[in-house]
Amino acid sequence: QVQLVESGGGLVQPGGSLTLSCAASGNIFEINTMEWYRQAPGKERELVASIRSSGSKNYADSVKGRFTISRNNAKNTAYLQMNSLKPEDTAVYYCKANAVDGLGYWGDYWGQGTQVTVSS
Numbered sequence: 001q002v003q004l005v006e007s008g009g010g011l012v013q014p015g016g017s018l019t020l021s022c023a024a025s026g027n028i029f030e031i032n033t034m035e036w037y038r039q040a041p042g043k044e045r046e047l048v049a050s051i052r053s054s055g056s057k058n059y060a061d062s063v064k065g066r067f068t069i070s071r072n073n074a075k076n077t078a079y080l081q082m083n084s085l086k087p088e089d090t091a092v093y094y095c096k097a098n099a100v101d102g103l104g105y106w107g108d109y110w111g112q113g114t115q116v117t118v119s120s
Helices: none
Strands: 002-007 010-012 018-026 028-039 046-052 057-059 067-072 077-082 091-101 106-110 114-118
Touching: 002 091, 002 106, 018 028, 018 091, 018 114, 028 067, 028 077, 046 067, 046 077, 057 067, 077 091
Parallel strands: 010 114
Antiparallel strands: 002 018, 018 077, 028 046, 028 091, 046 057, 067 077, 091 106, 091 114
């Protein structure tokens, strides 16, 4: 089993910055893709950014140029640096990892989420 724990959320003013962390632990053989999703009240969960083991990245159009996803493979940790934050970025942010555990099973794993609130 793989566990993901997000941290770094909080309250920030519009135009501010925040960096989220996602630490994976457990019986991990390798992590393929790590992703950040977010879900605002009354809205569907949406993909914000993804990063593959190769380092290739993809972003939602709404965050391109403002957010940066990265990962530290040695620490099994992903990060989401968020700059120029807008009120519409307010949501619970979730980390997702596609990973292979020590028994050879591929699976998707989710963190518990961390709240990001952008408000004056």
